[in-house]
Amino acid sequence: MKALLLAGGSGTRLRPITHTSAKQLVPVANKPVLFYGLEAIAAAGIRELGLVVGDTHAEIEAAVGDGSAFGLRVTYLRQEAPLGLAHAVLIAREFLGDEDFVMYLGDNFIVGGINEVVERFVRERPAAQIMLTKVAEPQAFGVAELDAGGRVVGLEEKPARPKSDLALVGVYLFSAAVHAVVGELKPSWRGELEITDAIQGLIDAGLRVESSVISGYWKDTGNVTDMLEVNRLVLESVEPRVLGRVDGASELIGRVAVEAGAVVERSRVVGPAIVGAGARVRDSYVGPYTSIGASCVITGSEIEYSIVLPRASIAGVGRIESSLIGRDVEVTPAPQTPKAHRLLLGDHSKVQIGS
Template sequence: MKALVLAGGSGTRLRPITHTSAKQLVPVANKPVLFYGLEAIAAAGIREVGIIVGDTHREIEAAVGDGSAFGLSVTYLRQDAPLGLAHAVLIAREYLGDDDFVMYLGDNFIVGGIEPLVRRFRADRPAAQIMLTRVGDPRQFGVAELDGTGRVVGLEEKPREPKSDLALVGVYLFTAAVHEAVAALKPSWRGELEITDAIQWLIDAGRRVESTVVSGYWKDTGNVADMLEVNRLLLETVEQRLDGEVDPGSEIIGRVVVEAGARVTGSRIVGPVVVGAGAQVRDSYVGPFTSIAEDCQVVDSEIEYSILLRRASIHGVRRIEASLIGHDVEVTPAPNTPRAHRLVLGDHSKVQISS
């Protein structure tokens, strides 16, 4: 069995962060989202992985390499334009051969991994196996319609008028039967080859398509709110580890990780929090569910429930919360103090904030 990981796409919902970074490499708990997916694939016993890449291919390839760091053998497959999930299957046809495969969207996070799903698929081998979850706005997703017995009778990609609130989770399992379906597709009204249309083709052709409705299982990290929520979920699992320097004037409460080379002085940190290697936290308060990446600086400031990317610096600011702050961003005081700040800043930004 192989895996097909989709790591193209422009990440419009995470702009301006994704103007300069691949959306799959934006970190949660100081590790790129894509890495969690690759680790989940390896944990499910899959070793051969094809990664679909687009304009950000150099960044993805530099981060993942040959896959050996994850126990995988990785092959990169270029997609010149984001023409749909089924188009990714089409261009991967030669690589996939007649093998069963799991298709994994690289910006999705599956709580608990995919090993149980892969095990069930290998045992039953339907033509396709999909996961569904209830969402507030199904217009943003592929949507499934079930009959009274729970059988899938219809699928539609990002419908203007959804027939249900059941969205397809970003993990699909297929046998080689899907290639016949993909070959028969025409572009949708969006101009893309839709994987939902391919699965509908299998249903119409009498092929067996299994589905499971899951709850609290999946997060699409395509927007800031979900990035912060996944960060929270992952930080809930950390255990205290103080490999860096923490001076006697600092107070560390709860599950806090201070990586080697990081320095905390005169500060109060309430976990769960991760402070990356080379980062400095000085005369500051860092609250729960905050990830501070490598070589960041937080000085004379307050921040919580936020993500700081590499080399970001915050000096003399109160108070930042529910924020995603990009690489090399500088946040400093300015006149006219607001009570709180909520920021989404692109890489290399310079922002002055009243404090």
Template sequence: MKALVLSGGAGTRLRPITHTSAKQLVPVANKPVLFYGLEAIADAGVSEVGIVVGDTADEIREAVGDGSRFGLDVTYIPQDAPLGLAHAVLIAQDFLGDDDFVMYLGDNFIVGGITALVEEFRAERPDAQILLTKVPNPTSFGVAELDEAGVVVGLEEKPKKPKSDLALVGVYLFTPAIHEAVRSIEPSWRGELEITHAIQWLIDGKRDVRSTTISGYWKDTGNVTDMLEVNRSVLETLEPLQEGTVDERTEIIGRVRIEQGAKVCGSRIVGPVVIGAGSVISDAYIGPFTSVSENCRIEDSEIEYSIVLSGSSVTGVRRVEASLIGRDVEVTPAPRNPSAHRLVLGDHSKVQISS
């Protein structure tokens, strides 16, 4: 069995961060989202991985390398444009060959991994197996319709009038039957080859398509709100560690991870919080669910429920929260300009000016 990991999207919903960085490499608890998926694939016993890459290919290659750090053998598959999930399967056919495979969207996050799902698929080998979860906004996802027996009878991509609230999670398992399906469908109104259409083709052909509905935690980290929520979820499981230096004036409360080379002085840190290697925290408050990457500086400031990427500084700022701060960013107070009132008043006017 092989894995196909999709890492070619543009990440428009995470701009401006993704103008200069691949969305799959934005860190959650100081580790790129993509790495969590690769670790889940390795844990499931799959070692041969094809990574579909686009405009950010060089950055993905530099971060992942040959995959050996994850116990994987990685092959990179260039995609000229993001033309749909089924298109990714189409261009990966030479890599996939006649093997079963798991397709994993590189910006998705699933707590608990995919080992049980992969084992179930290996044991029973339906033509396709999809993962579903209930969502409050099904119009934003691919949506599955099940009959009374729980059998998948239809799929729609981002329907205006959804037939259920069951969205497709970004993990799919296929036998080689999917290759004929992706060759048989036409582009959608979006100009993309939709994987939902390919799976529908299998359903219409009376092939064995099964679903598993999960109640655990899943997020598509395509926007800032979801990215912060995933960061919160991962930090909930944080194991405290102190490899950096902390002075006697600092108060540490709860689960806090201070990585090697980090320095904390005169500050109050309330976990769960992770402070990256080489970062300096001085006379600051770091509140719960905050990840500070490597080589950052937080000084005379307060920050909570946020992600700060590498090389950035927040100095002299009263309060920052629910924020995603990119790499090499400087956040400082705005200058205080003298204020004055300029008035042109008619006769007998009455004016009240707050002091």
């Protein structure tokens, strides 16, 4: 079995961060989201990976390399524009050959990995197998309709009137039968080749499409709220360690990781939290569920439930929370400007002006 990992999206919901960085490389717990997908694929015993990239291909290729660091052999597949998930299958046809494959969306995060779903697919050999999860607003997702036996009988992409609350999670498994269907697809109203249409084509052809409803945690990390939530979840399992320097006037409470070269002085860090390699935290408070990136500088400030990307500096700021702060950002207090009052007062007026 091979794998197809999609990392070609532009990440419009994470702008302005993604104006200068690939959305799949935005870190949670100081590790790019994309790396969690690479690790999940390798843990499932898959070694051949096609990595679909777009405009940010140079940055992703520099981060992933040949894949050997993850136990993978990576072939890069260039997608000229984000023209749909099924379009990614179309351009990967030569790489995939006639082998079964798993398709994994690079900005998705799934607790527990994909080992079980891969093993089930290999054992039962349907034409396709999808993962589903119950969501509160199915109109925003691809939605599946199941029969009484749990087999998929219909799929719709972002339906106005969903037939169920079961949304497709960003992991799909296919046999080679999908290629014939993808080759006949026409663009949807969104101008994309939809993977839901491809799966529906398999169903219409009388082929078996199975599903499994996951009970664990899944997030599409396409916006800041979800990024922070995934960061929180990953930090829950952080192992406390001090590889850097923490002075005697500082206090570490709970599960706090201070990486090599980091310095914590006259500060309080409450875990779960990570202070990245080479970062400096001075005269500050770092609260729970915060990831401070490598070489950041936090001085005279408070920050909690946030992600700070490498080389950012925060100085003299009273309190920051629920924030995603990009690389090389500088956050400082606004300058104090003299206050002036412009008055037009009638005769015999009395005015009290606060100092």
